[in-house]
Structures are given as C-alpha cells and as structure tokens.
Amino acid sequence: MAHILVVGSGIAGLFAAIRCADAGHTVSIVTKSAPRDSSTNWAQGGIAGILDKTDGLALDAHITDTIAAGDGHCDEEIVRIVCREAGDRIRDLLSIGVKFDTNLDGEFDLAKEGGHSSSRILHAKDATGAEIEGALMAAVRSSELISMYPDHLAVDLILDDKNAKQKDVVGIWCLDDSEMMVTFAADAILIATGGAGQLYRHTTNPHVACGDGIAMSIRAGALTRDMEFVQFHPTALALEGDRPFLITEALRGHGAVLLTRDEYVRWKEEGGSPENYSFTLKYSPSGSLATRDIVARATDEELKRSGQDSVFLVTEHLGKDVVQRFPTIESRLQRHGISLAEDPLPVSPAAHYFVGGLAVDDNGGVLQAGLERVIGGLYAIGEVACTGMHGANRLASNSLLEAVVFAHRASEHLIAVIQDTAPRTLPEWRADEMVEMREHSPLVHDRRALQSTMTDDVGLVKSNARLQRAERRLALLKEEVERLWQRCKPSKELVQLRNMVQVARRVCSSSIARKTNIGLHYNKDLI
Numbered sequence: 001m002a003h004i005l006v007v008g009s010g011i012a013g014l015f016a017a018i019r020c021a022d023a024g025h026t027v028s029i030v031t032k033s034a035p036r037d038s039s040t041n042w043a044q045g046g047i048a049g050i051l052d053k054t055d056g057l058a059l060d061a062h063i064t065d066t067i068a069a070g071d072g073h074c075d076e077e078i079v080r081i082v083c084r085e086a087g088d089r090i091r092d093l094l095s096i097g098v099k100f101d102t103n104l105d106g107e108f109d110l111a112k113e114g115g116h117s118s119s120r121i122l123h124a125k126d127a128t129g130a131e132i133e134g135a136l137m138a139a140v141r142s143s144e145l146i147s148m149y150p151d152h153l154a155v156d157l158i159l160d161d162k163n164a165k166q167k168d169v170v171g172i173w174c175l176d177d178s179e180m181m182v183t184f185a186a187d188a189i190l191i192a193t194g195g196a197g198q199l200y201r202h203t204t205n206p207h208v209a210c211g212d213g214i215a216m217s218i219r220a221g222a223l224t225r226d227m228e229f230v231q232f233h234p235t236a237l238a239l240e241g242d243r244p245f246l247i248t249e250a251l252r253g254h255g256a257v258l259l260t261r262d263e264y265v266r267w268k269e270e271g272g273s274p275e276n277y278s279f280t281l282k283y284s285p286s287g288s289l290a291t292r293d294i295v296a297r298a299t300d301e302e303l304k305r306s307g308q309d310s311v312f313l314v315t316e317h318l319g320k321d322v323v324q325r326f327p328t329i330e331s332r333l334q335r336h337g338i339s340l341a342e343d344p345l346p347v348s349p350a351a352h353y354f355v356g357g358l359a360v361d362d363n364g365g366v367l368q369a370g371l372e373r374v375i376g377g378l379y380a381i382g383e384v385a386c387t388g389m390h391g392a393n394r395l396a397s398n399s400l401l402e403a404v405v406f407a408h409r410a411s412e413h414l415i416a417v418i419q420d421t422a423p424r425t426l427p428e429w430r431a432d433e434m435v436e437m438r439e440h441s442p443l444v445h446d447r448r449a450l451q452s453t454m455t456d457d458v459g460l461v462k463s464n465a466r467l468q469r470a471e472r473r474l475a476l477l478k479e480e481v482e483r484l485w486q487r488c489k490p491s492k493e494l495v496q497l498r499n500m501v502q503v504a505r506r507v508c509s510s511s512i513a514r515k516t517n518i519g520l521h522y523n524k525d526l527i
Helices: 011-022 056-069 076-096 128-141 211-220 249-253 261-270 294-304 321-325 327-335 399-417 441-457 462-487 492-514
Strands: 003-007 028-032 146-149 153-159 169-175 181-187 188-190 230-237 257-259 311-314 345-354 357-359 365-367 376-380
Touching: 003 011, 003 169, 011 028, 011 128, 011 146, 011 188, 011 365, 011 399, 056 399, 076 128, 076 153, 076 261, 076 399, 128 146, 128 261, 153 211, 153 492, 169 188, 188 399, 188 492, 211 357, 230 294, 257 261, 261 311, 294 311, 294 345, 321 327, 357 365, 365 492, 441 462, 441 492, 462 492
Parallel strands: 003 028, 003 188, 028 146, 188 376
Antiparallel strands: 153 169, 169 181, 230 345, 257 311, 311 345, 365 376
16 A cells, blocks of 8 residues: 555546545645635536547547647647547546536537537536536545645655655655644655646636646756646636636637627627627637637737727627526626626636646656656646647636546556555754744735736737846846745745746746747737
C-alpha cells in the first residue's frame, strides 16, 4: 500500500483520489479552502463527449471542432485520445452517481455551445460542475482510504535531493488554517490546483485560483508550456457592486444573442431576428456562436470603440422556458431585479481559463525543464496542466472532459508503477530568525498592482510596448515579494502573492516570445 497525495479538490483531484483508493492505496487530499470553492463547482455549461465510440463520424467531428478551436496548435494525438476515451469516462461519472439531464424519451439532453458543430454536451441544467462535485465528494467521504485536509495551502514541493540533476518529489509543505507549516510525505503527488484567473482584475474564477500548483512546480524544476494562452470568457455578467459571474456559453447555444446597446435599440424598434443585428457577424459568420477568442476580442473592440463597460446578451426572444433551463443564472439575475426572457443582460469579457500550464506527457507526468524525462512521482491533471488538448484556445465544455480523462490516465499509470517506500525523515520548514509580518496592507497593494498590470498589459489584446512595461513592473514586484519571503514567516496572503508573481512573469515572458498571433494570443503589433 502506497500513500498518494492529491493537491486540489476539483473534478480531476477527486476523481484521481477515488481511482487510487479503489486500487487499495491511501490518499490524502489537501485543498487550500473548502472543496466547494473549486472551479469545478462553479462550472455551468457541461462536459462534451461522444458516448458511442463506434460512431466514427461523431468522434471525428468532435476532434475536428477541437482542433479548429485550438487554431491548429493542438496535439492531435492527445485530442484523439481524449475524445475516444470520453464515453468511458462519462460512464465512470454516471456510475459514481452523477446525474445529467435527460429529455422526455429518457435520452441525454445534449446541448450545443460555441465552436461545436453539433449537440454533444451533457449537462445538469446550468450547474453541471456542482452536480459532478457533489457526486465525487460523496464517494470520497464514503472511502475509508481517503483523508481530506481543507484549509491547507500547499507552499512548496519537497525534493529527494534538490541539488540532483534529475528531480524526484517526496512530499510537500502546507500552511494550515492556523498558519503553521505542516509536512506531508508521499510516494506520489498529483497536482490538481486549477488555474490562475486571480491574476486579472476581472475573473469568473473563485478566489482560490492563484496559480499555486504551477508556481510551486516551477520552483521544483517543472517545465511550462503555452502560458501565453489565457482564455477570457466573453459573457461575464457586468453589474456594479457584484463580481463577474459567468453566463454559460450554453445560453448562446440555446439562442441568446450579443448586441451592442445601439444594436439593441435598433432591434427593439425594427424587430426581426436579433442575430441579424449582432456586431459578432462582422468578426465571424458564426456570429454569437463563434469561438470564445473571437467573440471576446470582438466584444473588447466594440467596447473600446463605444467607451461603454458592457454589451447586452439578449434572451427576450427565447420564451419563458429559458428560465427553467438556466435556474442558476436566473437566481443570480434576480439579485439585481432582472430576469431571463425579460431583460437584456449586461456582459463583458473576464479572465476564465488557463490553456497553458505545466507540461505533461500523455499520462499526466510533469516534465522536467531541460531534460527529456518526468519529475519522479509528480503528476499534474486538470486546468493546472497543459496536455496539448486545447491548443491555442479551448473549445467550450472540453475542460471537464480533459480533466476526467487525464485524472484516469494519471491514476492508472501511477497505480501500475508506484512502489512502497520506507518511511523517510523529511526536512522541516525553515523558520529560523523569521519574523511575523505585522502589516499586510503592502501585500494588498502589490496584489492589486499585479492585477492591474496583467489586465492592462498582458490581457485580451497585447502590444510590444505594453508587454515590456509589464515585464519591468513584474520584476519589481518579484524583488519586493522575495525580500518579504526571506525574512517573514509565511502567511496565506504572502504565499499566494509569491505564486501569482511567478506565474504572471511566466505568462508575460511567454507572450513576448510568441511572435505570431494565434488563438488566444493577440498582439496588435504582430498584425
């Protein structure tokens, strides 16, 4: 019996933990907050996949749509693997207890979203992530081999020999809820910490999405890939006094249309199909159902031209059944006295998904920078990993699919190769002569400065001058954070800011290195 450590409590981490426990291994799950704060729990749209793997035409269409959305930058073999394994993994979720919506005939009610050529997305109304998270958490709680450690922020990986050329991980240091450093030993570690949307001023991500897993793995020698590709969701609810709230792409798949405020007035005066008035048609023949990179940049350009803060997502032409189909969204709208099928919804782009991340092989093993090998005992699954599936732009509802497929592949590989190791004594966290941080306001200021830099200079639309300015500003932030890190005892705020600066610098440097516009990377000086 080996001991496996999972860092993160979204779909990837929980699914992998269940798989490893089912194989007879003990598992510890450490998560920086409560499991309900994972990005999975916030996912609305659904999980794309073809259940019948003998349907070659449907599989090929899913593969083709994924590669097209990825702007030709996808690893085609990985795309084929994920799409072909989709049916088996979805059936695994069903066996665990996940319930997807069905129609009157008892068949799955498949939705269509931007970039998809057909309806192939399973969903649980507009709260698919919460449905999956709930079923997986129930399975985790029922396992005697899985222990959960909430409010444990992973700080750094422990290497067997930090000076060795070839790296191997043997444990991790975590900051617990009393801000004491705790050491966990493990025979293998699965990083499943999600993305880093908190690098930006406006994001649909939960507060925990600070890039922690990417940053600590970089410090342990991990390779990253495609960090310049950050996906901004084009339809985040934009209302004063409320954080950005994701309006699922499935709503546009159901017929919702994007209009500028002037276009909305014209449509109300003249009538007809609102899609005929949409600015999105100037940017793509697919209009409001174009891929996210196209729609988000189109919206950004229209807002800059008009000077307004948002465009409208129009649902008034869809009928009242849209309220029953999207109850989570309706509940959120009612806080502000507006409703689906009655009022235009003000929306604008917000940081949503990190396409890049830790470079992994086809079993989720984290690649070591500078060497053609994986870091021993280290895996990355879910949004934290860059598998090559998404290329330069993720196709809607492929993220939950990729997460569960690679959670399965990583678990199966780990189970096949893992060996029990003798108990070892791990080094304690360095704490000598460190002082308590008495004032946290500089950290708050530095975090806001980082978010402003990333939003203004390394965001949806980039330029050479802006990227160079960001590089200089982030270098100064790094120096400031490192000074604090060397003399102060770690706090949650300091750990997160350290990680955010490290990931932000990698996004910036990768953006500078990318010399062609592709997918989510758009530098106006490269036109």
